[in-house]
Amino acid sequence: MNVLPLAFNLAILTYFIGVLILALPIPYRQLKKWGVRLMSDAIIAAVLVSAYSMILGIGDLILNMLGYSWTGFMAWLTERTAILVTALVGLTYLTSWIKSLGYSLVLSPLGLASTYITLALSAIRMMYFIASFIWSFRGEFLALGLLLYSLPFRVGKGVGAFFIAASLILYVGFPLMPAFVNVFQTAVPEPMVSNKSFTITCSIVDVGGEPLQYPVIRIYKEGSTIPLGVVKGDDKGTVVLGGDKDIIPRNYTFDVEVLFMGYIFKPSPRVLRILPNKTSYKLGVRNIIYQGGLAILIPSSFDIINIKYLGDELITTVSVLHEAINEIRVVKLDNVRIYSLRINGHEIHCSWSTWEWNGISLSECVLNLSNIQLSSSGKITISVFYEPKNYPEPEVEERRVVCYESLVDIIMQYVSVGIAYIYTFLFLPGLYLAALTTMSASLARVIGGGIKLRFI
Amino acid sequence: MDVSSFIRDLTMQIMTIAWLVFLVSWAIGWAIKGSPIPIHRVKRTGQTLVEDAVLAAFWLAMGSTIFAIISYITSSIYQPMPPPPQP
Numbered sequence: 001m002n003v004l005p006l007a008f009n010l011a012i013l014t015y016f017i018g019v020l021i022l023a024l025p026i027p028y029r030q031l032k033k034w035g036v037r038l039m040s041d042a043i044i045a046a047v048l049v050s051a052y053s054m055i056l057g058i059g060d061l062i063l064n065m066l067g068y069s070w071t072g073f074m075a076w077l078t079e080r081t082a083i084l085v086t087a088l089v090g091l092t093y094l095t096s097w098i099k100s101l102g103y104s105l106v107l108s109p110l111g112l113a114s115t116y117i118t119l120a121l122s123a124i125r126m127m128y129f130i131a132s133f134i135w136s137f138r139g140e141f142l143a144l145g146l147l148l149y150s151l152p153f154r155v156g157k158g159v160g161a162f163f164i165a166a167s168l169i170l171y172v173g174f175p176l177m178p179a180f181v182n183v184f185q186t187a188v189p190e191p192m193v194s195n196k197s198f199t200i201t202c203s204i205v206d207v208g209g210e211p212l213q214y215p216v217i218r219i220y221k222e223g224s225t226i227p228l229g230v231v232k233g234d235d236k237g238t239v240v241l242g243g244d245k246d247i248i249p250r251n252y253t254f255d256v257e258v259l260f261m262g263y264i265f266k267p268s269p270r271v272l273r274i275l276p277n278k279t280s281y282k283l284g285v286r287n288i289i290y291q292g293g294l295a296i297l298i299p300s301s302f303d304i305i306n307i308k309y310l311g312d313e314l315i316t317t318v319s320v321l322h323e324a325i326n327e328i329r330v331v332k333l334d335n336v337r338i339y340s341l342r343i344n345g346h347e348i349h350c351s352w353s354t355w356e357w358n359g360i361s362l363s364e365c366v367l368n369l370s371n372i373q374l375s376s377s378g379k380i381t382i383s384v385f386y387e388p389k390n391y392p393e394p395e396v397e398e399r400r401v402v403c404y405e406s407l408v409d410i411i412m413q414y415v416s417v418g419i420a421y422i423y424t425f426l427f428l429p430g431l432y433l434a435a436l437t438t439m440s441a442s443l444a445r446v447i448g449g450g451i452k453l454r455f456i
Numbered sequence: 457m458d459v460s461s462f463i464r465d466l467t468m469q470i471m472t473i474a475w476l477v478f479l480v481s482w483a484i485g486w487a488i489k490g491s492p493i494p495i496h497r498v499k500r501t502g503q504t505l506v507e508d509a510v511l512a513a514f515w516l517a518m519g520s521t522i523f524a525i526i527s528y529i530t531s532s533i534y535q536p537m538p539p540p541p542q543p
Contacts, residue, residue, distance in 0.1 A: 006460050009463040009464055010463060012467055012519070013467045016467055016470045016474060019516050019519065020473060022508055023477045023509055023516070025484045039515065046522075047526050047530060050526055050531065
């Protein structure tokens with residue numbers, strides 16, 4: 001059904017009803033006035049119906065004059081949606097990550113931020129819906145307004161006038177929304193999805209600089225005895241901190257312990273200072289000589305003079321600094337076969353004790369050097385000839401490092417992002433929509449509509 | 457019968473009724489005005505009825521012309537606008 005001819009016919013009908021009332025033989029002035037009013041309404045309605053194409057064209061003309069377009073507005077909306085979706089994805093990722101770390105208690109602020117962003121996203125979707133409706137159906141909207149406006153006895157004059165005004169004001173107003181929002185918005189912060197760029201690599205090596213395979217490091221906040229985290233290294237002795245697994249602030253100081261072959265070692269340096277421009281650290285374990293599944297543990301009462309890593313043989317020469325502790329331990333994987341163990345050239349028969357450490361079977365032999373006859377130079381040479389094996393990965397449950405200071409920073413950042421998004425994506429466009437509606441109502445009054453239905 | 461033709465028929469009927477009402481009003485107006493009642497207000501009412509009836513007859517006669525003029529003027533004023541942009 002073509003709405004415009006119908007509206008035009010309704011206008012003509014209204015006109016003749018007005019004339020009929022004017023011609024009535026009833027000497028009542030208010031009634032006659034009502035007839036005249038209906039006639040004038042009909043003429044205005046006819047003018048508006050005839051000017052349908054002109055009203056549509058005026059919108060485009062104003063937009064062209066202002067230099068704004070619907071293409072730009074739709075692109076702006078898409079960009080806004082993309083920003084919000086990115087923030088929401090980042091937030092979801094962060095939430096699931098913190099959950100996996102076992103810090104579910106701190107999730108409520110993130111839930112708040114998530115609610116804000118979801119709300120802003122819903123607002124954008126609603127705006128997209130309204131804008132698409134206006135852009136696609138403004139002709140039909142205007143025609144419906146004209147039809148309502150033309151109805152006799154001013155039945156739909158108020159609503160019709162509002163529809164006519166809204167079809168024009170919203171069509172011109174929506175593309176101007178980016179300009180309005182840009183004037184009032186503050187800088188939209190980009191949420192930090194992860195701190196991947198901040199990564200620290202620690203190489204754990206023995207006294208000779210050889211890597212310890214699969215070391216486990218235990219990290220303490222400086223001065224604390226409760227470990228912040230337990231992190232496992234790889235087969236090359238490298239432990240990676242940070243990335244998307246740990247939350248470590250810059251300019252932070254940790255105490256570090258190294259767990260290897262069932263023993264806890266204090267590395268050098270023991271205190272790790274996280275400097276902004278340093279990403280690689282070397283932690284030396286001074287009391288261990290390691291090669292292929294076999295380690296010689298040398299206490300600090302000995303001075304290590306020489307080490308030879310020969311693949312299937314490990315030779316070290318030490319001298320006694322003081323005789324308080326004169327035990328040297330040889331620890332090996334249980335499946336490592338020892339061919340010979342010599343001290344100063346003398347074959348030693350060890351009694352191996354076996355134990356299990358984090359899924360690894362280990363054997364240990366304690367060499368008591370108090371009974372060993374020292375050479376004239378006072379040096380002790382220990383050589384172990386054996387079948388080397390690869391050190392297996394210990395079954396240590398990792399606990400990644402999460403510093404509350406950083407966590408709170410990230411959460412507060414997300415909350416502030418959420419609030420900024422609410423302001424930029426919900427409050428400002430909402431305000432603008434309210435302004436457009438008010439303008440439409442004002443223009444509707446100019447066209448002749450009021451919401452009140454007045455019969456006389 | 458669709459709505460448009462129904463409205464057109466209704467308009468025609470109202471137009472016919474309006475002419476009849478005009479005649480009745482005109483006649484009643486003159487009747488009141490010419491009646492031998494020496495009350496000025498009554499004579500004045502008759503005069504008003506005649507005036508309104510004549511005015512209504514004028515607008516009744518001009519009705520179709522007025523709408524034709526509106527259509528003609530608006531269609532001659534309108535110049536084609538540039539096409540709307542594509543999103």
